[in-house]
Amino acid sequence: MNDSDRSGKLPPDELGRRLAEVFDLVGPLYRRVQRKVEEGEAIEGLSVGVRAVLDLLHKHGPMTVPQMGRAQAISRQFVQRMVNDAAARGLVESIPNPAHRRSSLIRLTDEGRAAITAVLAREHMVLREVGGDLTEAEVAACLRVLGEMLKVFDHVDVN
Numbered sequence: 001m002n003d004s005d006r007s008g009k010l011p012p013d014e015l016g017r018r019l020a021e022v023f024d025l026v027g028p029l030y031r032r033v034q035r036k037v038e039e040g041e042a043i044e045g046l047s048v049g050v051r052a053v054l055d056l057l058h059k060h061g062p063m064t065v066p067q068m069g070r071a072q073a074i075s076r077q078f079v080q081r082m083v084n085d086a087a088a089r090g091l092v093e094s095i096p097n098p099a100h101r102r103s104s105l106i107r108l109t110d111e112g113r114a115a116i117t118a119v120l121a122r123e124h125m126v127l128r129e130v131g132g133d134l135t136e137a138e139v140a141a142c143l144r145v146l147g148e149m150l151k152v153f154d155h156v157d158v159n
Contacts, residue, residue, distance in 0.1 A: 049082035054116035
């Protein structure tokens with residue numbers, strides 16, 4: 001038995017195979033969640049893209065469009081379209097950015113905050129139904145693994 005076997009670490013080839021299994025699950029999961037969010041559009045009237053913008057602003061406070069694009073690994077142009085849609089509905093507003101004159105900060109309005117709060121509450125009720133008797137340690141491990149996988153692709157240009 002070598003050191004990697006005793007430590008529980010997988011050899012690179014086996015790690016690659018196991019992480020490919022994760023990708024095999026993440027793709028269908030993402031698409032199903034996206035469809036579920038789209039179903040919710042009939043309830044809250046928010047597209048997947050607008051929902052993502054509102055969620056980012058809810059979690060992080062005012063952000064610029066480029067910051068949101070980087071955070072979500074999507075193009076600045078797509079984020080700008082979603083911000084425009086949200087602004088047209090009174091869900092977000094632009095405010096001056098003291099750090100950068102040409103790149104305004106986008107922030108939630110009271111209506112936007114209420115909308116994303118309702119969406120998150122509905123989604124929370126769905127996620128509460130996840131089975132498997134998952135433990136905190138298992139969820140933490142999942143987050144760690146997905147975070148490490150995401151880091152591998154940090155260099156990929158999304159614009």
